[in-house]
Amino acid sequence: MKVGDRVPVPEQSPEERIKNFNEVALGYTAELAMEEAKRCLKCPRPFCVEGCPVHIKIPEFIKLIAEGDFVGAYKKIMEDDLLPAITGRVCPQEEQCEGKCVLTKIGKPINIGKLERFVADYVRENNLEEIPKVPEWNGKKVAIIGSGPTGLTAAGDLVRMGYKVTIFEALHELGGVLIYGIPEFRLPKAVVRYEIDKLKQMGVEFKTNVVVGKTVTIDELLEEYDAVYIGTGAGTPNLLRIPGINLNNIYSANEFLTRVNLMKAFKFPEYDTPVKKGKKAAIIGGGNVAMDAARTALRLGYEVIVLYRRTYEYMTAREEEIIHAIDEGVKFEFLVSPIEFLGDENGNVKGVKLIRNELGEPDASGRRRPVPIPGSEFVVEADLVVIAIGQKPNKILYQELPDLKVNRWGGIIVDERQRTSMRGVFAGGDAVRGEATVILAMGDGREAAKAIDEYIRTGKWPEQVCS
Numbered sequence: 001m002k003v004g005d006r007v008p009v010p011e012q013s014p015e016e017r018i019k020n021f022n023e024v025a026l027g028y029t030a031e032l033a034m035e036e037a038k039r040c041l042k043c044p045r046p047f048c049v050e051g052c053p054v055h056i057k058i059p060e061f062i063k064l065i066a067e068g069d070f071v072g073a074y075k076k077i078m079e080d081d082l083l084p085a086i087t088g089r090v091c092p093q094e095e096q097c098e099g100k101c102v103l104t105k106i107g108k109p110i111n112i113g114k115l116e117r118f119v120a121d122y123v124r125e126n127n128l129e130e131i132p133k134v135p136e137w138n139g140k141k142v143a144i145i146g147s148g149p150t151g152l153t154a155a156g157d158l159v160r161m162g163y164k165v166t167i168f169e170a171l172h173e174l175g176g177v178l179i180y181g182i183p184e185f186r187l188p189k190a191v192v193r194y195e196i197d198k199l200k201q202m203g204v205e206f207k208t209n210v211v212v213g214k215t216v217t218i219d220e221l222l223e224e225y226d227a228v229y230i231g232t233g234a235g236t237p238n239l240l241r242i243p244g245i246n247l248n249n250i251y252s253a254n255e256f257l258t259r260v261n262l263m264k265a266f267k268f269p270e271y272d273t274p275v276k277k278g279k280k281a282a283i284i285g286g287g288n289v290a291m292d293a294a295r296t297a298l299r300l301g302y303e304v305i306v307l308y309r310r311t312y313e314y315m316t317a318r319e320e321e322i323i324h325a326i327d328e329g330v331k332f333e334f335l336v337s338p339i340e341f342l343g344d345e346n347g348n349v350k351g352v353k354l355i356r357n358e359l360g361e362p363d364a365s366g367r368r369r370p371v372p373i374p375g376s377e378f379v380v381e382a383d384l385v386v387i388a389i390g391q392k393p394n395k396i397l398y399q400e401l402p403d404l405k406v407n408r409w410g411g412i413i414v415d416e417r418q419r420t421s422m423r424g425v426f427a428g429g430d431a432v433r434g435e436a437t438v439i440l441a442m443g444d445g446r447e448a449a450k451a452i453d454e455y456i457r458t459g460k461w462p463e464q465v466c467s
Contacts, residue, residue, distance in 0.1 A: 004107020007036040009114050014327040018298055021184040021266060024324060025089075028118040030070070037066035040110050043102055048112060051100035053443030054087075054153075056080045058097055058112055065115055071128055074119040078132065082156035082198065083149065083442070085124065085191045088117030090182060091439040092318050124194055131201045138162035140456050143225040145212045145397065148176025149438045150429030151231035152196065153445030154452075155204045161453050164203070166225070168210040173262060176233055177430075178438070180262040181254070183292050185299070186321075189261075213397040218404075218425060227424045227452045230398075230412060231445065234391040234430035240284070244341030247349040249276050253285070253293045253388035260296050275300065278383035282307055282352050284338055285388035286315035289435075291322060293386040294330045302384060305331040307338065309357055309370040335359070337370060339377065341385065351379045391435045409434065418448035419455075419465045426452055 010026040011017075017024050028036065040062045048058045057076055064073035077084045093099075093113040101109030123129055142158050144151045147169040155165045173179055175192045200206065210216060212232075221228050237252035239245065251259075256275075264271035281302035283294040290306060298304045306325070308315060311334050315322060326332075333354075340353040356376035359368035393410045405413045405421040411434055412427040414420055420427050428444025430436055455461060 004103060006039075006108035006111055007032050009111065014329070017185065018328050021299055023188055024185050025114070027121055028114055030068075030118075030122070033065055033070075033115055033118040034068060036111050037062045037115060039103065040066065041102060047100035047102065048097040048110075051096040051098075053096065053439045054080050054446055056097075056116075061119070062110065062112070062115060065119060070119050070122045074123045074128075075130075077116060077119065080446075081442070082132075083152060083195045084116050085120035086149070086178060086187065086195055087439055087442070088113050088115075088120055089187050089191070090178075090437075092437055094319065096439065124191075129198070131198060132160060134159050134202050135162040137164050140164070140226045141166070141224070142227050142229065142452060142456075143168065143221045144229045144231060145218075145221075146170075146176055146231035146233060146429075146431070147174040147196070147206065148231060148233050148429065148441065149178060150233075150431075150441035150445040150448075151176070151229065152199060153442040154229050154231065154428070154449045155445075156199055156202070157446055157449035158452065159199070159202050159204050161449070163453075163456075164205075166205040166207060168212055168216070168221075169206065169208045170211045170232075171262070172208050174206055174208065176231075177235075180258040181289070181292070183257065183261055183296050185295065186292065211396065213399065218398070218401060218422070222424055226456050227426065229418075229445075229448050229452065230420070230425065230427035230431055231429045231441070232393065232397055232431045233441075234393050234433075234435045236392050236394045236410070237387065238390045238392065239387055240338060240389070242338060242340055244343055244349070247341050247343040248347050249278070249349050249383060250341060250385040250387070253283075253289045253386050254391060256293055256386045257289070257296065260300075266296075266300060276384055277301055279303060280382045281305070281384040281386065282380055282382035283386045283388060284308075284352075285390075286310065286317060287388065287390070287435075288317045288321055289391075290386075290388035291317045291325050293388050295321075295325055295328060297384060297386065298325075298328055298330060303331075304329075305333055305380060305382075307333050307336050307352065307354065307380065309335065309337045310359065310367060311335060314367045333380065335370065337372060342379065348383065349385050350383060351381045352385060353377060353379050391430075393431045393434075397431075415462075415465050417451040417454075418444055419451060419462070421465055423461050424455065 061073040061076040098109040263273035265275035281297040286308040342351040357370035360371040429441035
């Protein structure tokens with residue numbers, strides 16, 4: 001095998017996996033992981049680490065895998081990332097660590113994500129976990145709002161600094177977007193629960209069914225805790241303002257995926273949340289969430305078409321997810337925009353009226369703007385529509401907090417240390433960035449933990465933050 005050739009990862013075949021919700025990628029065996037790890041060039045300057053938002057010591061853990069020391073590799077990752085089984089599965093490594101790998105000049109980069117997943121799975125499946133030791137309580141307490149990736153990361157770092165940490169979660173189950181948003185076939189829920197259980201064993205306290213902003217306010221939390229970190233994500237979907245939007249069986253991707261992932265609608269009536277079983281599904285959007293919705297609908301028995309307003313090269317979804325969708329039979333219609341949803345006599349959606357686009361000049365995103373072509377309208381049949389065109393933060397948390405500055409779309413404004421305009425209140429992840437990646441949210445959590453520690457120790461707070 002040439003050094004530029006990547007060791008393939010075993011997967012379920014497309015014919016098999018479209019009939020189940022089991023994980024698609026089966027993961028490396030020990031032998032395959034060692035073979036892939038030995039491709040690493042051990043660069044004097046590891047650009048891969050520079051590309052990682054949490055700065056995992058990538059060459060060091062890969063070297064340990066090549067030597068067969070899988071537990072040592074796991075411990076090395078855990079120095080910087082407490083959730084390796086998750087990040088190994090859902091990070092966009094091709095844009096970050098793997099995108100910086102020098103092997104891209106001659107072939108495929110080291111499969112860093114799948115190696116990370118391998119050691120995490122190896123430790124879990126062989127019961128080799130050693131829970132990180134935490135120091136004695138330093139007498140200070142931190143409240144974290146939201147149990148998604150940014151909150152979990154901040155909690156893990158803070159508890160290892162000696163803080164007593166409590167995470168408040170609005171839903172009945174922990175994990176945030178990791179539980180309700182990402183399908184089982186990409187991220188098994190047992191993996192998420194295992195990673196959260198590690199934090200529990202380290203002393204992090206979790207309180208579910210607490211809607212901060214209603215059940216308790218941030219001001220009330222500040223009376224009991226020395227600092228507050230907001231990591232509530234971006235759970236409010238963007239919807240289309242076009243005729244027919246109120247027809248039955250038109251879902252936001254958020255609701256559709258929550259019904260299936262968190263509420264187990266695909267197992268109805270074993271679980272009591274139903275989801276419509278129909279024939280043709282139309283998914284609107286071109287990002288990772290659109291791919292998740294498309295591949296989920298496919299497994300529910302639908303013929304699926306993805307409707308995207310630009311061309312393939314402008315899609316924001318991970319290439320791996322697009323290829324998996326294509327292999328599984330998802331169809332794509334590019335350069336189209338919905339202009340109306342059509343319904344039947346019972347108020348159920350039966351089709352999407354579209355107009356064709358051509359690409360114009362670049363917009364603020366740097367991508368060429370889709371421009372409608374007059375007279376090009378046509379209809380695609382669909383008895384299920386899922387709208388996956390982005391999400392923004394839910395304002396329920398801070399709608400009665402005039403001192404907390406937010407931008408025009410509801411994102412919390414922070415400085416370079418994740419500090420908000422309220423003293424002692426920090427924020428990160430999608431609540432700040434809008435819909436982004438798990439690993440960027442985790443990077444915010446790490447930065448916030450350091451800033452919270454500094455604030456509590458020194459009591460210093462800038463006179464003006466986010467001005």
